[in-house]
Amino acid sequence: MQAKINDMTLAYSDSGSGQPIVFLHAFPLNRTMWAEQEAALSSHHRVITIDLRGHGESDAPLWHYSLDQAADDVRALLDHLSIRQALFVGLSMGGYILLAFYRKYADRMKGMVLADTRAQADTPEGKAGRFQMAQIAYKQGPSAIADIMLPKLLSPATIQARPKIVQQVRTMIEGNQISGIAGDLMAMAERPDSVPLLQQIACPTQIIVGELDQATPPADAKLMAEQIPHAKLAIIPNAAHLANLEQPEEFTKIVAAFANELA
Ligand code: MLT
Numbered sequence: 001m002q003a004k005i006n007d008m009t010l011a012y013s014d015s016g017s018g019q020p021i022v023f024l025h026a027f028p029l030n031r032t033m034w035a036e037q038e039a040a041l042s043s044h045h046r047v048i049t050i051d052l053r054g055h056g057e058s059d060a061p062l063w064h065y066s067l068d069q070a071a072d073d074v075r076a077l078l079d080h081l082s083i084r085q086a087l088f089v090g091l092s093m094g095g096y097i098l099l100a101f102y103r104k105y106a107d108r109m110k111g112m113v114l115a116d117t118r119a120q121a122d123t124p125e126g127k128a129g130r131f132q133m134a135q136i137a138y139k140q141g142p143s144a145i146a147d148i149m150l151p152k153l154l155s156p157a158t159i160q161a162r163p164k165i166v167q168q169v170r171t172m173i174e175g176n177q178i179s180g181i182a183g184d185l186m187a188m189a190e191r192p193d194s195v196p197l198l199q200q201i202a203c204p205t206q207i208i209v210g211e212l213d214q215a216t217p218p219a220d221a222k223l224m225a226e227q228i229p230h231a232k233l234a235i236i237p238n239a240a241h242l243a244n245l246e247q248p249e250e251f252t253k254i255v256a257a258f259a260n261e262l263a
Pocket of ligand 1: 025026027028091092093094188215241
């Protein structure tokens with residue numbers, strides 16, 4: 001499905017009925033990373049998955065991107081769908097966007113799941129790495145980004161023994177336009193430190209992390225769990241950064257249990 005949002009086309013899926021759950025994907029993927037969660041949860045919930053600006057079937061305008069703007073896109077899509085409040089699930093960059101969304105639109109959040117993400121801003125080295133990656137995207141294209149990102153996203157065991165998942169992730173990355181990849185990198189590099197926000201978060205929060213996640217390790221998840229009032233933490237064994245793809249059943253079970261508590 002598609003909607004005209006903030007002067008561009010945003011692609012999304014909307015399936016099932018019941019309490020809405022909105023899923024925001026990681027960098028540099030798209031909404032199909034949530035296929036297993038969508039299939040399992042749409043029997044009891046209205047499940048919305050979104051291709052964020054710059055990704056998948058959404059437009060990837062060549063211009064400045066920011067996480068606040070991504071939050072504005074999500075809010076406008078919720079308005080378009082007449083959804084007043086939802087449970088949000090964001091993984092990695094999706095989690096960064098949830099923190100931006102909370103700053104602007106906390107009243108639209110019934111609860112949030114921060115998965116494989118962190119509250120801290122980029123370090124100077126991290127920002128320099130974003131710049132380098134944008135140059136690689138520009139000069140060599142999305143498949144070079146896939147080569148760099150795959151070992152950061154998936155565990156060595158998955159890379160070795162689960163070629164279907166590896167191919168699925170590669171296809172998602174290669175389907176993005178360079179404008180979207182570079183736009184995300186600029187947006188993530190500019191994001192503020194959200195650690196001071198954590199103690200002010202008043203909506204129910206579930207934190208999830210793959211025990212082998214090196215991009216946003218369990219220590220980052222623990223920091224959020226310690227600072228966000230009443231937050232819960234789940235660590236998924238045998239999963240790295242894309243915990244929802246590597247251990248889909250376990251990930252879905254945690255989200256489903258959290259959604260039921262909010263009902
Ligand atoms: C992601 O998975 O969204 C990225 O690894 C986040 C990041 O690069 O900080």
